[in-house]
Amino acid sequence: MKFAIATAFAAVAIAAPLSSYAQFQNADAAVKYRQGAFTVMGAHFASIGAVVKGEKPYDKLSVEQDAAVIETLAKLPWHAFTPNSATPASKAKPEVWSEADKFKAGAEKMQAETVKLSAAARSGDLAAIKASFGATAQTCKACHDNFRNK
Numbered sequence: 001m002k003f004a005i006a007t008a009f010a011a012v013a014i015a016a017p018l019s020s021y022a023q024f025q026n027a028d029a030a031v032k033y034r035q036g037a038f039t040v041m042g043a044h045f046a047s048i049g050a051v052v053k054g055e056k057p058y059d060k061l062s063v064e065q066d067a068a069v070i071e072t073l074a075k076l077p078w079h080a081f082t083p084n085s086a087t088p089a090s091k092a093k094p095e096v097w098s099e100a101d102k103f104k105a106g107a108e109k110m111q112a113e114t115v116k117l118s119a120a121a122r123s124g125d126l127a128a129i130k131a132s133f134g135a136t137a138q139t140c141k142a143c144h145d146n147f148r149n150k
């Protein structure tokens with residue numbers, strides 16, 4: 001019985017690993033967190049990009065793993081855009097907060113595309129991976145153009 005309960009809790013923890021969000025001591029910590037999430041996500045995105053551009057041989061498992069990391073990390077940066085966290089170290093434009101609905105829509109669009117990218121990676125269809133990579137990259141660019149300083 002004890003085992004069954006422990007197993008049930010473990011299953012819940014695995015199914016909803018992001019239901020408890022990180023807490024931030026201050027604005028600097030929030031900025032570091034979101035930039036860190038973006039940086040790691042960007043590295044794995046570039047890794048798939050190299051395959052898409054033909055700079056790296058296609059390896060199904062490796063693309064699948066990159067896509068899974070991206071799908072998970074794509075959920076993280078948003079709650080770290082806490083109020084009053086446009087610190088000097090941050091490249092976020094004030095519009096992140098003044099046009100919060102538009103920013104949120106962009107974040108949701110990107111997350112939806114990363115789910116599709118992950119599915120394409122699991123399918124092993126390189127043409128589908130390329131198409132999905134392009135669609136995801138569009139969502140990165142659209143948001144950066146509007147909400148990130150150069």
Ligand code: HEC
Binds near residue numbers: 035093110136
């Ligand atoms: C909805 C908006 C939005 C989307 C979508 C988005 N980003 Fe960003 N990104 C930002 C903002 C805003 C910053 C600046 C954060 C800061 O400096 O506080 C940023 C920063 C970054 C950085 C720099 C981090 C650093 O250390 O300064 C990288 C890398 C990055 N994004 C990669 C990506 C990739 C790759 C995607 C798509 C897969 C993506 N972003 C999608 C808004 C977005």
